Amino acid sequence: MKKHHFSWSGLYLTIVFIILYAPIVYLVVYSFSAGTTMEKYHGFSLRHYADLFADxxxxxxxxxxxxxxxxxxxxxxxxxxxxxxxxxxxxxxxxxxxxxxxxxxxxxxxxxxxxxxxxxxxxxxxxxxxxxxxxxxxxxxxxxxxxxxxxxxxxxxxxxxxxxxxxxxxxxxxxxxxxxxxxxxxxxxxxxxxxxxxxxxxxxxxxxxxxxxxxxxxxxxxxxxxxxxxxxxxxxxxxxxxxxxxxxxxxxxxxxxxxxxxxxxxxxxxxx
Amino acid sequence: MTENIMEFRHVGKQYDDNVVLRDINFKIEAGKFYTLLGPSGSGKTTILRLIAGFDQPTSGEIYFAGQEINDVPANRRQVNTVFQDYALFPHMNVAENVAFGLQIKGVKKSEIKRRVDEALQLVQLAGYGAREITAMSGGQRQRVAIARAIVNEPQVLLLDEALSALDHKLRVQMQTELRQLQRKLGITFIFVTHDQEEALAMSDQIMIINDGKIQQSGTPVDIYDEPLNHFVADFIGESNIVPGIMKKDYLVAINGQDFKCVDAGMRPNERVEVVIRPEDLDITTVEQGQLVGTVDTQLFRGVDYQITVHDVRDHVWKINSIHKTTVGARVGISFDPEDIHVMRYNETEADFDARLDSYEEGE
CATH class of the missing domain: 1.10.3720.10 (MetI-like)
Structure with missing residues (x-):
């Protein structure tokens, strides 16, 4: 396999995508949190999904x-x-x-x-x-x-x-x-x-x-x-x-x- | 006598202020191969669109099988068209394309299948029915377009620059096939092209169109041998066109030198144009030549040499010869009285035909 070479444009693109998608990923990750706030991740749970379907x-x-x-x-x-x-x-x-x-x-x-x-x-x-x-x-x-x-x-x-x-x-x-x-x-x-x-x-x-x-x-x-x-x-x-x-x-x-x-x-x- | 299937009477067409056709008159006999030949923008495609019914004439009448059809829409005319860009329906496969017209008419499924197979057979595409259009080559699409038109058994088939998108070899092959197909089906073909070789090779009758008018119509041989005017002589084949003076019947002066010819019926000393085809000029020795000149260029074209010679009066002659000569050599040019064709200025086609008849009967 050929290794990808480092390039500034590649790095720039990566950073842009990270900035664009980080809030969404953050939000999705916390939807699986056991806690009730987004201050700290309390471990995996589907309780919010359960709440949602009960609503x-x-x-x-x-x-x-x-x-x-x-x-x-x-x-x-x-x-x-x-x-x-x-x-x-x-x-x-x-x-x-x-x-x-x-x-x-x-x-x-x-x-x-x-x-x-x-x-x-x-x-x-x-x-x-x-x-x-x-x-x-x-x-x-x-x-x-x-x-x-x-x-x-x-x-x-x-x-x-x-x-x-x-x-x-x-x-x-x-x-x-x-x-x-x-x-x-x-x-x-x-x-x-x-x-x-x-x-x-x-x-x-x-x-x-x-x-x-x-x-x-x-x-x-x-x-x-x-x-x-x-x-x-x-x-x-x-x-x-x-x-x-x-x-x-x-x-x-x-x-x-x-x-x-x-x-x-x-x-x-x-x-x- | 074959019957006239179609007739144009004083047909004119203009778009806003732009006059495209003026006073077009012609008759189309059933079962013949016609070609409308003219340069781009001459109005030949407009004539085709009027026949097909996509456009209506601004003036005059169009008759089909004895009926005036000015206001009959395209979908109710017994005419089908093969388009320049083929206009095949991209969302249908080959068989569906060919079946379209029959299916619209509500023909029974079993009969549609039989006739589609038959049409594909005719254009040598048997077995291609299930193919997508995008999987067909240019030449094959051309055949599908022809099959889609002839499957409806039209009385007249219109072909709009139908071969111009094909490469040279395929085009020549399709010319032969189209001619055979027309003979086999026995229906009238009206073919539009700007390619004079195509027109000469395929047609029973050619109509030369320029500037919205029919310049001349006739068989390929008539038009080639006896062009009516400068435009036709220049457009069909290669030619030497020189000004001359008609001294009397059967004698014309070119550059002050008298030559025998076979044309007559003009005023004595009338100013005329003389056409001599390059292949009718022969290179010979200075002594035997009727004209004497010096060879300027020589181009080998496979079948012959294209030679240009300037004579003592500095007129340049185009000569096509199978014999080689030498650039810079002094040579004689010889030709026969039959090789000379004399054209009058501003002669109408009717006058031209009448004049030809008058002295040809007398011979």
Missing amino acids: TRMITIVFNTLIVALLAALIATIVGTLGALAIKETRGKVRNSLLSLNNVLMVSPDVIIGASFLIFFTMLGIRLGFVSVLLSHIAFCIPIVVLMVLPKLNELSPTLVDAAYDLGASRWQALSQVILPAITPGIGAGFFMVLTYSLDDFAVTFFVTGNGFSTLSVEIYSRARQGINLEINALSALMLLASLLLVGGYYLISKHGGRRHRVIAVKEGDAQ
Whole structure:
């Protein structure tokens, strides 16, 4: 075996990763501690996990969070994909304006979005709770889906659609049998992306969640304010695991799907 | 008489202010191999898109089997296209690609399978049905694209620069195969290309397109031997094009020297252009030459030598000869009256044909 040589860049990278991951590792390690504070490690125990699973309020909130995330991701993926298809049809100024409007939503701070949704829902008289959280999650997820799907649409050769019509397909058949299957990797990637965004959103949710309804990030925040509870460490460890699985899934889909769906097109001039 | 399957009447097309086609008229006979030949941006691909139904003409009418089809969408035309980039569906395998059109039409599964196998057999891809498109080479993808089109039994098959992405050897092989396939199927092929060799090799009829207009149409031999104007003569094959004066019928003056020719029907002393193909010029001795000049360059090309000679009036002649000569030598150039082709300035194709008929009948 060849020994790795020491390099400054390698060392730098290692330090960066240690700094980035140390707090998470610290938190996960203490979730297995027998003690009740993070001041000292008291030996291995699963008692905080047991506490967590006995905490029905927390379990309900976990399910709420999952349901909101899945529904929001699903609806945002559908709306966002349709939006991307519509943007693809437009040209010039209209297209640029639509894209800019889309990007503004991406870059504007969550706090602003959350606050504006709060004002919006209050004005319309929508009761804060599940519906308001779901609606706002869908809203901030859509631009992300559009951004994930649009590049896939752009790399699709326009002759593919012509070919579908040429072979007798109607507009719907061309869409469902040629365009959508070809951009499926983009749609899948968009879905997983917004699923993670929705799962861990705090700022927007914090504004629009009501009394009877809460999601994990908001709940953890409010509990952490009341003092350190290692049950939260256990929950965080589980969430970290879930996120890792999601990222893994996203990676598998984009990698595997990307290979099979690579658009084959031999481009040469004179295509007027 | 074979029937006309398709006709363009005064078809024009413009995108915004950009005129792409102007007053295109032609008739397509059933069962023949047509080539639309022209440089990039000449409008030939636009004609193909109008036939396929991807675009609608701005003016004029398109007829298919006697019916006007201006407003018939692409998915209801009995025409199929082989695209330049093949446009194969990347998420389907070879057989699924070929089956797509039949499946859309709701053909029975067993029949789809039979016809797909048959089509793959025709393009020599039997047994490749289960392959992924990405696992196929460029030449094989080309065949899949052809199979996907012909499996629908179209009346007209359109091929858009279908061979231009292949390497030279494969391209020549596919030219032969396409021609055989067309004869076997007996359907009309309309082939778009910028490659004049391809056009000459494959077609029954060639239409030369430039600047949104049909410059000349005819059989490959007609177009090669009797180009209508400077553009066609220059675009098809190699040529020497020199200005001349038509003294009278069958006599043309080039650089003040009179030559016998076989062209007639022009005004006496009309200014014309004279075309002589490089392979029709022979190098001979100074005494026997009709023109005398000095050899400038000689290039061995395998089948022949490409030689340039400048004559006493400093006009440079391109000569293709199988015999070698010496650079710097003084040589004679000889040619026969039949080798001279005279072109009038701004003559329309109709006038050209009428003039040809008038004196060829008289002979």
